[in-house]
Amino acid sequence: MFKILNKDGNAKRGEFHTVHGVIQTPVFMNVGTAAAIKGAVSSVDLKEIGCQVELSNTYHLHVRPGDDVVKELGGLHKFMNWDRPILTDSGGFQVFSLAELRKIKEEGVHFHSHVDGRKIFMGPEESMQIQSNLASTIAMAFDECPSSVAEKSYIRESVNRTTRWLERCKKEMARLNSLDDTINKEQLLFGINQGGVYDDIRIEHAKQIADLDLPGYAIGGLAVGETHEEMYRIIEAVEPHLPKDKPLYLMGVGTPANILEAVERGVDFFDCVYPSRNGRHGHVYTNNGKLNLMNEKFKLDDRPIEEGCQCPVCRDYSRAYIRHLLKAKEMLGMRLCVLHNLYFYNKMMEEIRDAIENNNFQEYKKNKLAGFEAGEE
């Protein structure tokens, strides 16, 4: 299912085969929380900007429009008109970051919806059922994301529960995939490693979940306040204890530099809201660092965001025009910035794949980072 085409150091160039097509790795998944990329970007646009995998949020779709509605409409692929792979998160992260009045018990989590306040219960079985209704390509395990300031003793207790939850997720997913009215009977389950910033807990947990022999594994609970160095150290600590023949997904990370560092340490899948969120604020990525298009200095700048960029925005529009749109609060300004930024990320992943194939990832990474740091002009 995961075929490694080449290794360059610890960086892997792979192909992950799914029922919705082959994912070329390393890959950056484009985040469409509520079955749409924020910034008025559609599934048709995603194809134009080189997106391989769309990521939607289980919690958001469960609350609105309801996974029952999505199932009745034929699943997420049909709902949003996207025929390539979709990954859904488990809802766990949102339950722990967005929901109100939550109570964590062995069976799962009781909480109140952030939209209408109604009481919801979500445990491993419920998360799998919702994701099965959504019929994504890859479902994520329901885990607890403990606070980064939690006591070590609490985190140990939490990851043990997350392991028990993962066993229940696996069992429930197998049951759902065997049902007649399940839309995607080949839905895949990825496990999630937790353990805060404690290498020993992380490693112990990695070994526990590796035993369950799932089609892929993620490192969760990072990029929540720890330093970049801590993050890289944790990846290095955990990676050797997860199966070599399964893809590794670093959840919610990160900057272009974070991605380069993580690829070097063996990570294959990424997702992050940065390119879309930054785009909506007029912050755009280039190979010479990020630009804030709201700046006065772009008022008369008739160059594209990045010279030579082949994205649909740089082909047609200038910095000055986009700056004007942002200042005038025209939605089009946000859309153009988000399109460029997602293209930038997707294109960088393509370059990374080429570099690993050609065994020159180190040099590629060094040059890329030097460009980011140099800044413009």
Added chain:
Amino acid sequence: MFKILNKDGNAKRGEFHTVHGVIQTPVFMNVGTAAAIKGAVSSVDLKEIGCQVELSNTYHLHVRPGDDVVKELGGLHKFMNWDRPILTDSGGFQVFSLAELRKIKEEGVHFHSHVDGRKIFMGPEESMQIQSNLASTIAMAFDECPSSVAEKSYIRESVNRTTRWLERCKKEMARLNSLDDTINKEQLLFGINQGGVYDDIRIEHAKQIADLDLPGYAIGGLAVGETHEEMYRIIEAVEPHLPKDKPLYLMGVGTPANILEAVERGVDFFDCVYPSRNGRHGHVYTNNGKLNLMNEKFKLDDRPIEEGCQCPVCRDYSRAYIRHLLKAKEMLGMRLCVLHNLYFYNKMMEEIRDAIENNNFQEYKKNKLAGFEAGEE
């Protein structure tokens, strides 16, 4: 410059030749106030949905980013990447509806910007200079739009001033078109008929401005509170007194039904914010009337907005998906509704042109209106 290909009753099928290409009439111009269609619609999108003429607002662009900025960037066409005709209004309507603390004098209008409060003066010469900087294909005369509740004596005085202003506009436009550093030296000036709901003033004013022999004429100051019947009566009263060999533009109008009625009465150019504004509220046009996609009944409706519609939205997305996007306040929902609505208007104009060419406009109009009134299902 304006070639009438066929007449069917008073409805005209024409071609208006400009330096930026030929406009097939009757035409609906798509409104992009600040050099962008509200709802995240770009100039590239406009081509896909059949837009012939983009309309931008002089007042808005003068205030932000500044017509000097647009000129330095090569004019509006280059600024927004649109190579087909652009019409700019004169700024008059916005000065009288948006600006604060205005004082009307013979030389022009003193007012305060609605964006930053700074004092601005705009008279006929200033309006022409701004539009010359923007380098639109068609510039509109600077006129006064008197309040619809103004005294008849005031309106008479006002239209006389508007005539004097028009003479100054014509003179200034000729001067600007002869300057070396003018971007579009073939910029066209359309005159505007005013006179409130008073047929006698309207007719007298139409005769005055007809004498100036401009390349086109507009009827302004309608769709501001009078009934549809009053509007149709005024078109019928004015139309015979404007040159037969020049296009007639009904400013700011209107619903699909308004357009059909006005085409029948000899109108060639239209513009209106309805399709984009309604789209942003989830109200979409079909041949069976308007739908409010926010309605509960569309929750599980997997049909496109309109069966058989060839727009990029109906090709790919369902009512249920768009309803979800609107409910979730995803910008994409607004974008999709605006794209469909503008396509609907542009497509209806194409049908109108075909009907006039085939001398069956009356039948086409009757069937179209019957469909609108029947409502869905």
